[in-house]
Amino acid sequence: DSGVTQTPKHLITATGQRVTLRCSPRSGDLSVYWYQQSLDQGLQFLIQYYNGEERAKGNILERFSAQQFPDLHSELNLSSLELGDSALYFCASSLEDTQYFGPGTRLTVL
Amino acid sequence: QKEVEQDPGPLSVPEGAIVSLNCTYSNSAFQYFMWYRQYSRKGPELLMYTYSSGNKEDGRFTAQVDKSSKYISLFIRDSQPSDSATYLCAMSVSGAGGTSYGKLTFGQGTILTVHP
Numbered sequence: 716d717s718g719v720t721q722t723p724k725h726l727i728t729a730t731g732q733r734v735t736l737r738c739s740p741r742s743g744d745l746s747v748y749w750y751q752q753s754l755d756q757g758l759q760f761l762i763q764y765y766n767g768e769e770r771a772k773g774n775i776l777e778r779f780s781a782q783q784f785p786d787l788h789s790e791l792n793l794s795s796l797e798l799g800d801s802a803l804y805f806c807a808s809s810l811e812d813t814q815y816f817g818p819g820t821r822l823t824v825l
Numbered sequence: 826q827k828e829v830e831q832d833p834g835p836l837s838v839p840e841g842a843i844v845s846l847n848c849t850y851s852n853s854a855f856q857y858f859m860w861y862r863q864y865s866r867k868g869p870e871l872l873m874y875t876y877s878s879g880n881k882e883d884g885r886f887t888a889q890v891d892k893s894s895k896y897i898s899l900f901i902r903d904s905q906p907s908d909s910a911t912y913l914c915a916m917s918v919s920g921a922g923g924t925s926y927g928k929l930t931f932g933q934g935t936i937l938t939v940h941p
Contacts, residue, residue, distance in 0.1 A: 717868065746927065758869070758913065758931040771928055805868055809927060812857065812876075816868035 718742065719808050719817035727823045733794040736820045740787055740808030746770070747789040748814060749781055753802040764789055796824045828852050831914055831932025840941050844901040848914035848932045851895065855916040855930075858890050860899045863911045863934065872912075873899065904939045911936050 718741035726734055740747050749761040760773035764783035775781075778796075783789045793800060801824045807814040831848045838844055846860075857876055861869035873888040875881045875897075881888045889898040897916075901908055911934040917927050 717870070719868075748927070748929075750929075757933045758915075758929075760928045760930070763928060773928060807929075812927075813859070813871055813874050814927065814929060815871060816861075818868045819866075821866075 717815040717817060719806060719815055721804075721806055721817040721820050723820060724818065725821045725823070727825065728796060729825055730796055730798060732796050732824075733792065734796065734822065736791040736793070736804050736806075736822075738789045738791070738806035738808075738817060740789070740806075741810075741815055744808035744810045744815075745787065746809045746814075747783055747787070748807045748809070749775075749789070749791050750805045750807065750816075751802050752805060752819070758805070761791070793822070798824050800824050826851065827933075828930050829914065829916060829932045832935055833933050835936040835938060837938045837940065838904055840904060840906060840939055842904050842939070844904050844908070844937060844939075846899040846901075846912050846914075846935050846937070848897050849895055850897075850916055850930075852916075852918075852930075853892075853895065854918045856919065857917045858888070858897050859915040859917075859929070860886075860888060861913040861915060861931075862908075863913060865910075869913055906939050906941055909938045 720739045745766045761775040763770040781791045807816045860873040863869045878892045885902045887900040913934045914932040915929040
């Protein structure tokens with residue numbers, strides 16, 4: 716158990732819908748990262764927050780957004796969902812040089 | 826061309842074999858190198874973390890980094906069926922500490938099966 720928690724574990728929704736994925740980092744970790752894992756693209760970095768501030772952006776679509784709250788938990792919002800958004804979404808947290816991953820949320824868009 | 830290349834396998838070995846997993850990369854700015862293990866439908870689990878060129882050993886695992894060749898390896902000695910998983914190499918330009926920009930770039934992952 717990495718200490719990073721993610722909810723929900725599974726999410727099934729329809730195209731055009733909006734969903735919110737939640738992540739609680741390890742106690743004391745200030746950085747939260749979001750990654751998307753798909754069969755064709757592998758694990759891809761989406762966005763990083765540090766202590767509530769956006770720190771870096773990767774290959775994140777404009778339909779996706781995220782935020783980190785004062786208690787350091789983070790949410791990833793996915794809107795206008797398409798079939799191609801079906802993937803595993805992981806968050807990771809870090810305090811020093813290494814990132815610890817949560818168990819992921821499996822999103823299925825029908 | 827991808828920044829990090831990793832042979833997806835699959836790789837199948839008998840129990841007790843020495844396993845060698847490799848990644849090559851093109852971005853010479855990468856300074857931090859990691860190996861993660863991912864079991865089916867689980868999150869990646871950090872196995873090894875190295876900063877500089879050379880070897881680092883932890884139990885049955887040895888990580889090697891050759892920055893001059895842009896090549897990293899993970900060796901697993903006395904492999905066990907419980908080592909069956911996908912192994913992902915990952916790299917970053919800077920560490921994740923403090924306010925650093927710690928984005929990880931991953932290889933595609935190598936699927937390993939160790940059969941009894």
